[in-house]
Amino acid sequence: MVSSLLIANRGEIACRIIRTARSLGIRTVAVFSDADADAPHVHQADQAVWIGPSPARESYLDGNRVIEAARRTGAEAIHPGYGFLSENADFADACAAAGITFVGPPASAMRAMGGKSTAKAIMADAGVPILPGYHGDGQDDALLSAEADRVGYPIMLKASAGGGGKGMRVVRDAEAFPAALGGARREAVAAFGDDRMLIERYLDHPRHVEVQVFADSHGGCIHLFERDCSIQRRHQKVAEEAPAPDLPPAVREAMGAAAVAAAKAIGYVGAGTVEFLYAPDSGEFFFMEMNTRLQVEHPVTEAVTGVDLVAWQLRIAAGEALPCVQDDIRLDGHAVEVRLYAEDPDAGFLPSTGRLTHFSMPEREVGIRVDSGVDAGSVISVHYDPMIAKIIAHGPDRATALRRLGRALEKTEVAGPATNAAFLRRIVTHPAFAAGAIETGFIEKHTADLLPERRLPGLPTLGAAVAGVLADRAAKAARQAGSSADPWSPWGDAGGWRLNGEGEERIAFRSGEVLLAVTLRYLRDGCILLTSDGIEARLAYRVDDDGMLSLGIDGVWRRVRVALDGLAVTVFDSGEIQRLSLVDPIADADRDAVGGKLVAPMPGRVVALHVAVGDSVKKGVALIVIEAMKMEHTILAPADGAVTGLPFGVGDQVEEGAELVGFESGSPEEDASA
Template sequence: MKKHESAVRTTPFDTLLIANRGEIACRVMRTARRLGLKTVAIYSDADAGARHVREADEAIRVGPAPARESYLDVEAVIEAARRTGSGAIHPGYGFLSENGDFVNALEKAGITFVGPPASAIAAMGDKSAAKARMANAGVPLVPGYHGDDQSDALLRDEADKIGYPVMLKASAGGGGKGMRVVESGDGFQAALDGCRRESRAAFSDDRMLIEKYLVKPRHVEVQVFCDCNGNGVYLFERDCSVQRRHQKVIEEAPAPGMTAELRSAMGDAAVRAAQEIGYVGAGTIEFLLDADGSFFFMEMNTRLQVEHPVTEMITGQDLVEWQLRVAMGEPLPCSQDALTITGHSFEARIYAEDPDQDFLPATGLLTRFALDLEGAGLSGDQVRLDSGVESGDTVSMHYDPMLAKLIVHGADRDAALATLNRALAALDVQGVVTNRAFLLRLATHPGFKNTGLKNVELDTRFIERNEATLFAPRTYDREAYASAALIGLHQLSQECESNSPWDRHDGFRLNAPHTIRIALCDPADVKAADSDEAVVIVEGKRSAGEALWHLAIGDETLTASLQPLSGDAVAVTLDGHRRRLQARRDGHVVVMADPRGETRLFWRRIDAIDHGHHEAESTLTAPMHGTVVALLVEPGASVEKGMPLMVMEAMKMEHTMTAPADGSVASFHFQAGDTVGQGDVLLDFTPSE
């Protein structure tokens, strides 16, 4: 092959600056150190005490908390490299990783960019132009409009011609920003306006493209790698179909149901796409795979992907090491024939967000962040946790809410999925709401679990199609109530600082069995006047340091015991059936997790404090820190329950606040452009009588 001539400077270097934060910065540092490189971190004021800063050999402040004034400040990043003598910069993903101007600036500064040339970034950065290049390379395309005329009328006309549903996408976009599915012409204009707002905020560019939205496509992407000598390989595929808001939730490799012929066809097309634009380094070609086996080019991510670890798990290759070696001018470490697939791998993204509140981002102090592998019977060969946080770290409003990635490997898909469930149950995150419980529900869902070679139920609307079961009202059996009663009682007793029996909280009585009455219900029902509570009467005594109990739940009785294990793990035995659980008490809520899922129950002592039911509030408060984007109604307007009232933007995504009931908006406390804090009262709302 002809040697590729690019603007990428490829020379040896001994100091590497990582122009990113969080788990990817920590990930790159580990590999760089193994190659003998000194590592330099950059940080904003919000990240002064962050994990990637603590782990780096050196760290340089590049600006205040907003990303535009720190991590996206090209001059500040280059100056940090100069101050520390860094010969190369690894951009991670996000921020400056696909910024051609940044790559050109590094070339002028004599600093190696660990990534593709600016020309390749430009070729794929404009999605409309990229479609034309891919057509020239013989890569299949989804029908759509990618033209320069961006008038509302023409875009609407093109959507009508393509046929609904269509996908609106930011031409300069990525990561789910500036994207909407439009089901009919009636909702086209509102969707277009929202996409443009998000695109301007994220990319300073509001150009749109339109594509036919395939009803049940799978999102299958191919990992490609090219060196400066014109060599290119593909490291097989990943299935990233399970998404919310067009962002991936669980990824896996290899893709279920993939035949050798289809894998080869997609891989060859991916390498052709990369070589068409003179690519160098790690890249991902994303395809939509239809049920009939046809596939279409969607876009190329000209950087390392968040989900690259599943590829590393099945191939045994370190893609970051490949990146660094290629950036030094070395050839690819492997030929296509030498690459093989071993086993199966999953990656679950751990987000600070509340899936039960439309995946709203969450912020706060991580009081605990730990993975108990030994207690779960797992090993480091089976499970990998790529994390940018530790216990004691603060999750801020300024950046993406992803905390970590939990990656597992098994001999086949079933084994890997079983390991994923055990690892999720063993992950203990406290202080900030996360999506762990949702991930467990997703990973144990029959449609996801039973996907195999002959029955592939995955598609990009998997979560939407299964919303009724994934978000079904919780049901609880006597085992759940009994376990929660004992765990809450045990942890309450641990809070006693005195050894005096008179200070204990576990129902101690002199010359009589311990007796306590506990009420349990779904945390979501606590404020409801008709909440359905289960009452557990606990009577017990201590013997040889172990608490022995008799539990009465309705007409049933159980004999039970609880044994504390390592960390937050406990063993609960009910009528001779012993189960190991990760368990904790979060305020009045008992949280229990095992490989079958997570259970949360509101716990209260009936014989101590009775928690009264709360009246409905007449205000709406901000569910997270963010910025007000738009007010959608006038003060005094009459509204119906669920009607959009205002739009907030947080962590690079828009969130619409809706009316909690029929009524009217008395007044707004903030205007478009204002910054609000979590819990701030946004508006006064008067419910209809």
């Protein structure tokens, strides 16, 4: 076993590897970019080395800088985590040339599986079932279009060197093929530096089931059962569980055997995952790809097998044999994981950046594990994947695990950037999910339930927001006065209180573009009469020892959390999250609404322009494409109209809120007749 380990990664996976290394008595070295100078993984490691500017290509993806950091600190091994350099065969070779142990498979195995086309051919020779498709070297656009016609629509375009949903497009007819190919190529180059594509027959309602394999350098190879990763959005996993629900024992056995055969066919060593598409109606399964690294969702396998996969990785990399044989691996209960992202489901899941002004996770709940690489004050940067944490629930059965996970998501509190926490809770508490009716189209099928129409905040939310503002104001007033009185009492704030009679004041919030005016009348009995848009209620509140608000509305009490940061007010109420802004009357008078401008939803880089100044366009036509956080975002025409300006060109960097397209609404025919 090595005595020192450099982790060539960041965020939650770096923290998770450090945790296991520490338990084995291994000294750890973190690497960091400018953006991560104060990140948790930097503080948790025994040493930390700066390796470059914030962009990943100039830091975490620069293998030479990583190896130099290992040399400078005397690290004997490098663990790449997942993403970045984890499946880079050249980096693995460079580690070997430098005399540093690479905690991963041989470079030859990575090369065999790194190109999806090559991988399909190897799997076919090994007797592993594969989907019909095109996996050839020819990459001419016309050739790929002809191959798509041959395979038959619908087809899936995939980046040959890709993974994680990047460079993937479902194409349902020949007319849509050229635009889809262009977008997939651009995304593949941005993510992997390689625009080669492969084509596969697309199955409309399959399940995504993957098998965890482990092999040593002595010929041993086993699997640790499967995970179901069918809950996906844009081909990226949202929730994963182990074992796969309702998987027939014969299919489980055959799939496990196929995964082991796949690993043996390429001389695999270490942890890997063989991914399959499974058709429940026929019982068939087809090889998709092999990930030659540790997976994001590995904690659910650890939960149901009791195995520390990172510890096994380190032991296998040190030349040890597997500690057990296949028959020794047993399943214990059920585990489910969800990925908490900084993204806004109400805005098309756009990634959300900014500082975490409030961060509280349910880490002490029974059966709950939280893997995170951030804390309060951390900044979600535009430079990296916006995952905040993974929340994993384990129980003796699936129903218990889901109940625990639903409860944990109710207690997940993140303010600052928008998150998908409420969306995740709706998934794991959905009746169809509970019944095991899962497939890769689950989110699209149940969109109305999972993404209900955004509604104006109701009375409980307004009451909580008001109580939070008043409590915060009272606490500040008490601190300024040096009072020893209870700072959370409304009597500690002059506010609208009157010595003789009932005082009154107004507070206003914004929800999106809607102004919500609230009138407060302070009653003699200590309650507040709250009036908003003709609705009236008696409000009472207190702040409990744990910082939660106990909120009483017309005699009905509930516990909520209110997080304030400047004018931002976030209400956490039983798993639902409402984001409001407190209106500053002076600033609001000068508020410059974006109106109909087509603006950048986040910082990014322009990668494509589909129009020119003066073009007349129809509603819904693609105008401009920006790339941010490794994903493309297309700006569409909001109505029929004309392009009046294009301030940016391809390759330009844009800031959030920058006007991307000058646009004038109106029918071209109407303009001509005028």
